[in-house]
Amino acid sequence: MNIFVLVKQVPDTETRIKTKETGIDETGIKWIVSPFDEHALEEALRQKEKNGATVTALSLGPERCVEALRTAYALGVDKAVLLKDDSYNVFDVAYAAAAIAKYLQSAGADVILAGHIAIDSQSSMTPAMIAEHLGCANINNAIELSIEGGSVKVKREVEGGSGVMSSATPVVITASKGLNDPRYPSLKGIMASKKKQIESVDVASLGVSAPKVALASMEPPPPRPPGRIIEGDSPETKARELVKALREEAKVI
Amino acid sequence: MMAILTIAELKGDELKKVSKELLAAARGLGGEVIALLINGNDTHAKELLAAGADVVVKNTLAEYSPQGVANIAAEIAQKKGAKLALAPHSVQGRDYAGRLAVKLGGALVADVVSVKGSESAVEVKKPVYSGKAYANIKVQSPAVITVRPNSQELVTHSGSKVEDGGASAGEVKSVLKDLELTGGTKVQLTDASVVVSGGRGIKGPENWPILQELCDVVGAALGASRAAVDAGWIPHAHQVGQTGKTVSPNCYVACGISGAIQHLAGMGSSKVIVAINKDPEAPIFKVATYGVVDDLFTVVPALTAEFKKVLG
Ligand SMILES: Cc1cc2nc3c(=O)[nH]c(=O)nc-3n(C[C@H](O)[C@H](O)[C@H](O)COP(=O)(O)OP(=O)(O)OC[C@H]3O[C@@H](n4cnc5c(N)ncnc54)[C@H](O)[C@@H]3O)c2cc1C
Numbered sequence: 001m002n003i004f005v006l007v008k009q010v011p012d013t014e015t016r017i018k019t020k021e022t023g024i025d026e027t028g029i030k031w032i033v034s035p036f037d038e039h040a041l042e043e044a045l046r047q048k049e050k051n052g053a054t055v056t057a058l059s060l061g062p063e064r065c066v067e068a069l070r071t072a073y074a075l076g077v078d079k080a081v082l083l084k085d086d087s088y089n090v091f092d093v094a095y096a097a098a099a100i101a102k103y104l105q106s107a108g109a110d111v112i113l114a115g116h117i118a119i120d121s122q123s124s125m126t127p128a129m130i131a132e133h134l135g136c137a138n139i140n141n142a143i144e145l146s147i148e149g150g151s152v153k154v155k156r157e158v159e160g161g162s163g164v165m166s167s168a169t170p171v172v173i174t175a176s177k178g179l180n181d182p183r184y185p186s187l188k189g190i191m192a193s194k195k196k197q198i199e200s201v202d203v204a205s206l207g208v209s210a211p212k213v214a215l216a217s218m219e220p221p222p223p224r225p226p227g228r229i230i231e232g233d234s235p236e237t238k239a240r241e242l243v244k245a246l247r248e249e250a251k252v253i
Numbered sequence: 254m255m256a257i258l259t260i261a262e263l264k265g266d267e268l269k270k271v272s273k274e275l276l277a278a279a280r281g282l283g284g285e286v287i288a289l290l291i292n293g294n295d296t297h298a299k300e301l302l303a304a305g306a307d308v309v310v311k312n313t314l315a316e317y318s319p320q321g322v323a324n325i326a327a328e329i330a331q332k333k334g335a336k337l338a339l340a341p342h343s344v345q346g347r348d349y350a351g352r353l354a355v356k357l358g359g360a361l362v363a364d365v366v367s368v369k370g371s372e373s374a375v376e377v378k379k380p381v382y383s384g385k386a387y388a389n390i391k392v393q394s395p396a397v398i399t400v401r402p403n404s405q406e407l408v409t410h411s412g413s414k415v416e417d418g419g420a421s422a423g424e425v426k427s428v429l430k431d432l433e434l435t436g437g438t439k440v441q442l443t444d445a446s447v448v449v450s451g452g453r454g455i456k457g458p459e460n461w462p463i464l465q466e467l468c469d470v471v472g473a474a475l476g477a478s479r480a481a482v483d484a485g486w487i488p489h490a491h492q493v494g495q496t497g498k499t500v501s502p503n504c505y506v507a508c509g510i511s512g513a514i515q516h517l518a519g520m521g522s523s524k525v526i527v528a529i530n531k532d533p534e535a536p537i538f539k540v541a542t543y544g545v546v547d548d549l550f551t552v553v554p555a556l557t558a559e560f561k562k563v564l565g
Contacts, residue, residue: 017385093360122379128350132356159443213396220386227538239559250543
C-alpha cells in the first residue's frame with residue numbers, strides 16, 4: 001500500500017507576520033510543518049506500523065520546503081518528494097491541487113492524507129480538489145481511520161457531531177486534531193534524515209494549466225475600534241453597564 | 254447578463270443564516286442570482302427569494318456526499334450559465350466547494366469576508382496566517398468562493414421564481430452514514446451570533462454551568478480555549494482557535510482566557526469582543542471592545558442575572 005502525506009511548510013504560529021504589498025516579508029521567519037499535517041503524518045506512520053505501507057511525504061513550494069520534508073523523514077517516512085515551484089503563490093489553491101494531482105496520478109497512491117487546513121492560506125480546499133482530479137472520494141475531518149485491504153472507514157467530524165464515511169482506495173482523507181497525538185522526531189531520526197534523498201520535480205515539467213488567482217495586496221488585520229474598560233464598584237454595576245453597552249451602543253444582543 | 258449560483262445550507266429544518274449571507278454577497282456583484290436549495294421546502298425557498306435570490310432551484314439528494322453536492326451544483330451552474338458560485342465556508346462547504354471548482358474548470362478562494370467587483374472579475378478579502386494578515390485576491394471566473402458565516406450584511410429582495418433542478422448526484426464514491434449528533438438543541442459554534450467561551454480561568458469542568466446559563470439566556474454557543482480542552486474539561490468540538498473552530502459572531506465573550514495568538518486566530522474577526530479577566534495585563538484586552546477586569550465567578554452570574562432582567 002502506498003500512502004502519500006501532503007506536507008505544507010508554513011510560518012511558525014508565533015512568527016510576527018509583516019506584510020508587504022505582494023506577500024509577507026520572509027526575513028526572520030521560522031518555518032514549520034503545518035500543525036494539522038503533523039496529524040496526517042502521524043496517522044500514516046501508525047497505519048504503516050499496523051498494516052505495512054510505504055509512506056511518502058509530498059510538499060509543493062520553493063527549495064526551502066526540503067526542511068519540512070527532512071522533518072517528515074525524521075519522523076519515519078520512507079520517501080520524500082518536493083514539487084518545486086519557486087514562484088509558488090500559497091493562495092492559489094486550484095493551481096496547487098492540479099499540480100499535486102498530476103503528480104499523484106502516476107505515483108500509484110492508495111491513500112492520500114493531509115491536514116484539514118493549512119495555517120498560512122487558511123483554505124482547507126486542496127485535498128478535495130485533488131480528489132476531484134483523481135475521480136475518487138474525499139473524506140474531511142477524520143477523527144478515526146481504519147484501513148483494510150483496499151478500503152477505508154473513517155469517522156469524521158460534522159457540524160454538531162460525527163458521521164462515518166467509507167470508501168475504496170484511492171481516497172483523499174484530511175486529519176482533524178482528534179485523530180491522534182503526533183510523535184516527536186527522535187534524535188536518531190533527525191540525524192538520519194540529513195542524509196536521506198529528496199526527489200525534486202519541477203512543477204513546470206508537470207504541464208499544469210490551472211486557473212491562477214492573483215494576490216492583489218496584503219494588509220495587516222483591520223484595526224479594531226478602540227476598546228473600553230467597563231468600570232464599576234461591584235460586579236453587579238459592571239454587569240449592568242456591560243449589558244447596556246452591548247444592547248444600546250453595540251446593538252449585538 | 255451572467256448568473257451567479259449560491260448554494261444554500263440547512264441545519265435540521267431551518268435555513269442557515271449563511272445561506273442568506275451568500276445571496277447578499279452575490280447581489281453586490283450584479284448578475285442574476287440563483288440559489289440552489291438541496292432537500293429544502295417551500296418555506297426555505299420563500300426565505301431565499303426574500304433575501305436576494307432571483308430564482309430558487311430546488312433539488313433533492315438522497316444521501317449526503319461531497320461528490321453528490323458538487324455534481325448537482327455543477328449541473329445546475331452549467332444549465333444556468335453561472336460561472337461563479339458562492340458556497341458557505343462551513344464543514345459541508347469545505348467538503349464539496351473544491352470539487353465544484355474543479356468541475357467548473359475554475360479557481361477557488363476560501364473563507365472570504367468581503368466580496369467586491371463583478372461576477373467576471375471578483376476581488377475578495379480573506380484572513381490568512383492565523384488572522385495576522387488579510388489578503389486581497391483577484392479572481393477571474395469561472396470560480397468558486399466560500400464565504401465565512403456572519404461576515405455579510407443581509408439584504409432584502411423580492412424574487413419569485415422557484416424551479417425544479419432535476420440534477421442527479423451522479424457517480425459517488427462515498428456517502429455519509431451513521432450520523433451521531435451531540436449537543437441536541439444547543440446552538441452550534443460556527444454559525445452562532447453570540448459565543449461565550451471559557452478558558453483556564455474557569456478552573457475546572459464543574460464550572461461550565463456558570464457559562465452555560467449565560468449562553469442559554471442570550472442564545473449563545475459555548476466555546477473554549479485549548480487550555481480548557483487539553484485539560485480534559487470539555488470536548489475538542491468546543492475549541493476555538495487555530496487548531497479549533499473559527500467563529501465570527503456578532504459578539505464573542507471570552508471568560509478567563511488570556512488571548513494567545515492561536516486563540517485570536519479563531520475569533521479575531523468577531524464584531525464585538527468582550528473580555529472578562531481578572532488580570533488587567535491580559536493580551537485579550539488589546540482586542541476587546543469591552544473589557545471587565547474582575548473575577549469571572551462573580552461577573553458572569555451578575556451578567557446572566559442582568560440579561561434575564563432585560564430580555565425578560
Ligand atoms: C500550534 C498551537 C496551536 C494552538 N491552538 C490553539 C487553539 O486553537 N485555541 C486556543 O485557545 N489555544 C491554542 N493554542 C494554545 C495557546 O497558545 C494558549 O496556550 C491558550 O489559548 C491559553 O488558554 P487560556 O487563555 O484559557 O489559558 P491561560 O493562558 O492560562 O489564561 C487563563 C486566563 O484566565 C485568567 N483568569 C484566571 N482566573 C480567573 C478568574 N477567576 N476570573 C477571570 N479571569 C481569570 C487569567 O488571568 C489568564 O489570563 C495553541 C498553541 C499552539 C502552540
